[in-house]
Each structure stands twice: as structure tokens, then as C-alpha cells.
Amino acid sequence: MPITDTAKSLNQYFVANLYTPENNQLLDKNHDLIAACIEQCIETFYEILLPDPIGAQFLSSAVVETHLKTELKKWLLETLSPQYKEEDYQAMILKHRHVGAVHARVGVPMTAVNHAMSIIKNRFYELLYQVSDLPATEKIAFYRVLNNLLDSSLTLINESYIDDHVTQERAAQEYRSRSNAHEIAIEVERIKASLFNWISQLMSGLLTTSQTSHLNLQNQEFALWIRHKIGYACQDEKTTSKIKQLVDELQDLVNRLPDSDPVQRRQTIQQITELGNECGWLLGQISERNIDNAAREDTLTTLIERRFLAPILKSETKLAINSKQPYSIIMLDIDDFKQINDIHGHQAGDLVLSQLGLLIKRTLRITDYAFRYGGEEFLLLLPETPIENAQILAQKLLKAVRQLEIEVSNNHRLQITVSLGLAPFNEHPDFEQVIKRADENLYQAKHNGKDRYEI
Known part of the structure; x- marks a missing residue:
């Protein structure tokens, strides 16, 4: 400061x-x-x-x-x-x-x-x-x-x-x-769909077998989103607390499903349906309450601006410490970006940044965060993601970027590559330590030939 x-x-x-x-x-x-x-x-x-x-x-x-x-x-x-x-x-x-x-x-x-x-x-x-x-x-x-x-x-x-x-x-x-109302509405609809899809799978499983362990609620996309991102989509703590409480109650009901008593089993299933409907209704309310908000995005890449990084990472670090579920960070940098600007002009460079931003958003999960870190550098935050899963995403990103063709002028298409530095959260409460390690690994990826990732 x-x-x-x-x-x-x-x-x-x-x-x-x-x-x-x-x-x-x-x-x-x-x-x-x-x-x-x-x-x-x-x-x-x-x-x-x-x-x-x-x-x-x-x-x-x-x-x-x-x-x-x-x-x-x-x-x-x-x-x-x-x-x-x-x-x-x-x-x-x-x-x-x-x-x-x-x-x-x-x-x-x-x-x-x-x-x-x-x-x-x-x-x-x-x-x-x-x-x-x-x-x-x-x-x-x-x-x-x-x-x-x-x-x-x-x-x-x-x-x-x-x-x-x-x-x-x-x-x-x-x-x-300043959360974008349109983006929140899309996220909420996806989360609601994930919730109701989970309930449908649960019901289907209960009709054919009494085993429901494979439908652990806490690992579902909607539960991850509620744990990590609902606070940034909804400022009403009463609503967010209620939704989190409903998710906990749903998991508790699934854990206590009776195997033998058909009457009690039907009553429990009815309770699960009612809790799911209430949770879905509250998620819908979040969209309506945020409808007047302005855009939060970096206008060029449509990713989250860097100035919002600290409060989000502070929250995720606290969650990771309390839940013992580590997050991972990926630092991403466009290879030879200066040459793109020098040869094709800054307009072409801006187009590359814009197209890459869209590709990153399409590749990440709805529960992940993507930030425009600065210039041609991006930071990806992956909640509840061990480093092994971050490696899988890194490989997926490298492949997707190689296949990306950007039309920078009439009949002229440009292909790019990126370098990635990965780092897992290692229980240190200062999130800058994770960013520093990811940045050092990004430098190593550049040094080792680019178009690759390092851990």
C-alpha cells in the first residue's frame, strides 16, 4: 500500500x-x-x-x-x-x-x-x-x-x-x-440443472438399488459452486446461509436413507424432493436480485479483473485450510506475444487476448475462477483441485490453444501457444506464496522451450 x-x-x-x-x-x-x-x-x-x-x-x-x-x-x-x-x-x-x-x-x-x-x-x-x-x-x-x-x-x-x-x-x-446479471443468470440455471439432475439420478438409483454412495452430494457441481462462489453472486447472507443449510440437510438425508422400511424410505425421498425444490427456488431468487448489477469483467478478455484476486483468494485459502481440500493455481502466459503485436499490430494482439479469454472460460468448470493477471498473463484458480487434476486441465488447455485459429485479417489466420506454471496450495495461509511458486514454474516452462507446463 x-x-x-x-x-x-x-x-x-x-x-x-x-x-x-x-x-x-x-x-x-x-x-x-x-x-x-x-x-x-x-x-x-x-x-x-x-x-x-x-x-x-x-x-x-x-x-x-x-x-x-x-x-x-x-x-x-x-x-x-x-x-x-x-x-x-x-x-x-x-x-x-x-x-x-x-x-x-x-x-x-x-x-x-x-x-x-x-x-x-x-x-x-x-x-x-x-x-x-x-x-x-x-x-x-x-x-x-x-x-x-x-x-x-x-x-x-x-x-x-x-x-x-x-x-x-x-x-x-x-x-x-458489480457482478454481471446475465452471467449470474446463466450460472444459476446451470447450477439448478445440476441440482435437479442429481436428484433425478438419486431417484433412479433408489428404484433399482439401495446403494447411493456414488451420488455423494458434496462432490457435485452445484455443491462446489455453493461452497465457493455463491457469496460473490449473492450479498444476502441469510439466503446464502439457508442454501448451504439445505445442501447439508440433503446430504444428511441421503446418508440416513433407510434400507428396509419402505414407508420411511418414501417419506425420506419426499423430504429430499422438497429440500431440492426449495434450494432451486432460492437460487432463482439470486438471479432476480442481481438483475440491475453492472459488468465485473475485464472488457477485453471477459475474465475477472486482477483487483478482485485478493479477496477471492483470501476466501478460498480459508476454505482450503478449514476443509482440508486443496486448491491449485495455474499461471498462463501467451508465448511470443510481443512478436504478434510487432508483426500483426496491436489490434491483432487484442483479438488474440479476446479469443484466448473465451477459450479459457469454455475450458474451465463453472466453479473455477479465471483472472486477467496482466498484459498477456492469466491466473486460473481451481477450488478443491489437487495438483494431479490441475495437470489434466493444463494438458487440455495446451491442446485446445494449439488448435485455436484466430483470423487477424482477411484470409490470414494466426495460431498461438501458451506456457503454464502450476502450483498447489500447501497449507500456507499467505496465498501470495502459491502465486509466487506458480509464477516461478511458468518462468521454467518458458525457459524449457514454451508450449508446455511445469510444476
Whole structure:
């Protein structure tokens, strides 16, 4: 997030007046003591926060624990080390704001961050109190410096957190409020058809056999859509909660279908039909309520604009952590796109982007997301998709793009290829980590000859 001139000057003044010559001397003199205390602070940090329900939500992953311990130790050492120059102050300000931005992306509550800082500060106090060879007056001065530095860093972290959190919430609200009514209506009709098709298959199966395990509701297209996308199609939380509740009730009824009692069986089937009809009716209401909304699409490719990526990925990351169902990301880039523009002109380049956008939308599932990431680069988000299934989609996309012929002028058709980088969600709550790995794999695909994918 950009920093305003006023905030920038206040932040610089705040930090610069903490890293005074006297304070720097104290920090330098006690560097080894600080390093030893930090190790124990981090251990206490985990001992207290891991059993806590909120803390465990963000710290229980082995990936996070290993990464966070290293980053936390590095951050504390840098914060509690002498800073002598103007550029040093600037660098510290940016580091603290980066921490706040990451917390906002991950969705760590500000209260948890403040609580974590209190744990670290209290542990520092306890450890310093136990040091016998440090005079009392120096202990007080030393702890005052540590306390002020950690408080100032927390202020900067919280400022950045609020800035980024507000930006993400505004983007999420705008995405919801500007959803294209025509597109939502088409999606809802497909979802309703998927729901009623599932009910028909269930009834057909019950007429011939008592086995219904192959009709697991949670794996159906309409159930996936309701879990992952209904919140962006409908702003009425009461309606979305009711639909999710109906889906859970449907699954519960299927699980409890009696095998022997024909009367009870018929009653259960009737309940399933009624719940399905109610769910279908509510889905229809979503279309009617969104009929006046404007377009959310990138006008050239008709894909979702990049500014809506953060709130969607934040939501999907939270769902993936809670459900233990991983998502995958595909970064897609058009090969030699600059040559297309240079040889055939920018109008031809725009046509390539437009045609590729349509192809991507036709290839993906209704529950997937496709973003115009920038220039000729696209990002595909595949909820509840292990990397093996993402590979299948990657192969399908490569083949479809090779077969695509784009008429850029009279009697002149252009064929293109794309390179793909794939990455699975690995339980790290910062979704930027997944994007970074997918982007690195995309670079590798380009380096290895293009028209291919890498994992």
C-alpha cells in the first residue's frame, strides 16, 4: 500500500527518534543477550498461541510453523538491532508495513497480532529480570528501548493491516455489487440443472438399488459452486446461509436413507424432493436480485479483473485450510506475444487476448475462477483441485490453444501457444506464496522451450 506524505513523515520521525545514538549503543552492546532472549520468546510464543483456537488456525500447519519461526526470528533481530542511517529507517518502516500486509492477506485478526506482541514483550521482561550481571538502571533503560521499538513496529504493522484490509474488503464488495446479471443468470440455471439432475439420478438409483454412495452430494457441481462462489453472486447472507443449510440437510438425508422400511424410505425421498425444490427456488431468487448489477469483467478478455484476486483468494485459502481440500493455481502466459503485436499490430494482439479469454472460460468448470493477471498473463484458480487434476486441465488447455485459429485479417489466420506454471496450495495461509511458486514454474516452462507446463 502507498504511504501518504503525512503518514510517511510521522513514521520516519517515530522510528528515527527511537534509533538514537544512545539507544543504538544499548542495542549493540546487548546484541548477544537479545539474540538469546529471542529464541526463548519464540518458544513461549508458540506454547501460548498454539493451544488457542484462533492461534491454532494460523499456526498449526508444519509449513507455517517452520517458515514463521524463521521469519519471526529474523524480524525481531532486525527490529532490535541498531539502525544508523535514513535509508535504514526507511527499510524498517517498509518491513513493518509488509508484515501488516501479509497479516491482512492471511486474515490474521488484529487482536491476535496484538496478543502475540504482548507475549513477546512479557517474555523479554521476564528474561531480562533474570539477568544477574546487568545493573538495574541499565535493565530499565534497555527494556524501555525494547518496549518502545516493539510498540512502534506494532503501530506500523496495524496501520498497514488496516489499509490493506480495507482495500480487500472494498474490492470484495465491488466484485459482489458489480457482478454481471446475465452471467449470474446463466450460472444459476446451470447450477439448478445440476441440482435437479442429481436428484433425478438419486431417484433412479433408489428404484433399482439401495446403494447411493456414488451420488455423494458434496462432490457435485452445484455443491462446489455453493461452497465457493455463491457469496460473490449473492450479498444476502441469510439466503446464502439457508442454501448451504439445505445442501447439508440433503446430504444428511441421503446418508440416513433407510434400507428396509419402505414407508420411511418414501417419506425420506419426499423430504429430499422438497429440500431440492426449495434450494432451486432460492437460487432463482439470486438471479432476480442481481438483475440491475453492472459488468465485473475485464472488457477485453471477459475474465475477472486482477483487483478482485485478493479477496477471492483470501476466501478460498480459508476454505482450503478449514476443509482440508486443496486448491491449485495455474499461471498462463501467451508465448511470443510481443512478436504478434510487432508483426500483426496491436489490434491483432487484442483479438488474440479476446479469443484466448473465451477459450479459457469454455475450458474451465463453472466453479473455477479465471483472472486477467496482466498484459498477456492469466491466473486460473481451481477450488478443491489437487495438483494431479490441475495437470489434466493444463494438458487440455495446451491442446485446445494449439488448435485455436484466430483470423487477424482477411484470409490470414494466426495460431498461438501458451506456457503454464502450476502450483498447489500447501497449507500456507499467505496465498501470495502459491502465486509466487506458480509464477516461478511458468518462468521454467518458458525457459524449457514454451508450449508446455511445469510444476
